Structures are given as structure tokens and as C-alpha cells.
Amino acid sequence: MLSQPGGCEIGPRPIDLHLRSLRELGANIEEKHGFLICEAKELKGAEIQLDFPSVGATENIILSAVFAKGTTIIRNAAKEPEIIDLERFINRMGGKVKGAGTATVTIEGVEKLHDVEHGIIPDRIVAGTYLVAAAITGGKIELTNVIPEHLQSVIYKLRESGCRVDVKNRAISLEAPDKLISIDSLKTLPYPGFPTDMQSQMMALMSVADGISIFVETIFENRFKHAEELTRMGANIKVNGRIALIKGVKRLTGAKVTAKDLRGGAALILAALAAEGETIIENIKHIDRGYDNIHGIIEGLGGKIIKRDTPIQD
């Protein structure tokens, strides 16, 4: 028995693709009072066509198919690097997964897996967030232990905004321009398109760039909550459904703002670093969920940031 999943409130976030696919593999799933009651004597391989290349659903099917009898084929699978890492992990344990990183993933069921030591891939969204931190503060940064290929769409947009970005085998360095320039348009898409998880941070950056940028959020229906908070800090942003128009301002000013979700919260930290005066960000539990020691790292980079466990009274 599982509770319905949580996560950031960035849209309805249905799990129909997960449930339908698991049922196709032979699982019995009942939805009752906010819980999922799942049962299966044995799962059997199946051909599964996803309506959308959902990352979570692709991962869930792969995991379920590892011990299923026979072969499972996922079509229109997600191609994110994390799927490739999952394939590598399972195969090193004795599983039989192939095709990760393409739209068709095939899983041959096995009887058992064995122990393995596996290092997961570096977090491309955390890396992207620190690149934007340097860009928004007119600074320089070198990131090591990153996989530049995973950040290609982000690097492309950062270059478009005037940043100098150099890439080595496992390192990325960025030098901010004297004046950031707007990017014409940014559309979030499944990988290798621009990641939805970097949209908020890029919006903070474009808030202080010269010119107008248009953002289109195609993955999640309600992922512009940070726009209102950035506006409190002096940003000029208009949102209409899934489209946001950002007109860069000369300077943001510190304000009391609230993190409404994980990446939106990170965007507020970035905006605060570039803003005049002090910013207080509330509800930082969202940020803590996706960034290890972000305050310590930003402090190490020269930012002035204090983390408090209790809300600040007016």
C-alpha cells in the first residue's frame, strides 16, 4: 500500500501513465482514499506505448520489468541521462536493459540481481543552478565532476545571454559578461530540450538581462509561481498561462519572498544574490529537498547567505 505521490505543486501531476503501464505488466492496482493498493503474483513482459515520454513512468516500468517474465518494450520512452544511469546500474547488477537514451527501451526479465557499488551521475540541475549563480552576479565559476553533455541546452542559452562558457571533459567554466542580454525564447521540453527544472533559475537571470525574453513552459501546467515572487523583488514579468514575458530591469531589490517550490526557491536565492539590499526567503524546505548545503556553497563562492531554521518575525 502506497500513499499518492507528493512533490512540488507545479500542476496536477497525474500518475495515469505509471498505473496503466504497471497494469499492462499484470499488476492489480486499486486507488482508495488517497492510497494505492498494489498486488501482483507475477509480472509479465508487455509492449508499452507511452503517450508522453514521462521520466518517472519510464523509470517505474524499467524497475518493474526487471523481474517480470519475458520481454518488455517501452516505446516513446523518456531519454533523460538519469534513465541511462538506471540502465547501467541495473545491468551491472545482472539485469538486461537496453536502449536507454533512445525512445525504445527493452527489458528482458531476469530471476535475480546481485550487489554492486555504483556512483550515480552528477546532478545536472544543481550544476546548472550554480552556473546561473555566477552569471547573475557578474562572476566566474568552474564546476568539476560534471558531465557537460547533460547540460548542452542550458549552456547554449547561457551563451546566448552573453556568458562565456568553456567545456572540458568533466568540467565547465563560466564567465559572466559585463551586461547580460535577453534570450529570445526559451521553451521547456523533454531531454535533450531545455529542462523544466532549470526554467525558474533562467527566469531569475533574464529578470536582469537587457531586453525581453519569452518563456514557454510545456512540461508542467503551473510552474511560474516564482514569477510573482521575483516581481516583488522588482522584476518585470507578465504571465499568461504557459507563457511568461520577462522584461529585464536594471536592478532587483531585496524583499521578503516565499519559495513556492524547489526550483522556484532556488531562483529566489539567485535573484537575491543579484539584488540590492537584503532578501528574506521563507519556506526553504522546498529548496532543501533538492540542494545539499546550497547556503554553504554559495557562502564559499562569496555570497552573503544565512540559513535559519525558524521563520523571521516581522
Ligand SMILES: CC(=O)N[C@H]1[C@@H](OP(=O)(O)OP(=O)(O)OC[C@H]2O[C@@H](n3ccc(=O)[nH]c3=O)[C@H](O)[C@@H]2O)O[C@H](CO)[C@@H](O)[C@@H]1O
Ligand atoms: C520531461 C521532463 O522534463 N521531466 C522532468 C520531470 O520528471 P517527472 O518524472 O516528475 O515528470 P514526468 O516526466 O513524468 O512528467 C512530464 C509530464 O508528463 C505528465 N504525466 C506524467 C506521468 C503520468 O502518469 N501522466 C502524465 O500526464 C506530467 O503531468 C508532466 O506534464 O520532473 C523531474 C523532477 O522535476 C525532472 O527531473 C524531469 O526531467
Ligand SMILES: C=C(OP(=O)(O)O)C(=O)O
Ligand atoms: C519538481 C521537482 O521535483 P519533484 O518531482 O520531486 O517535485 C524538481 O526536481 O524540480
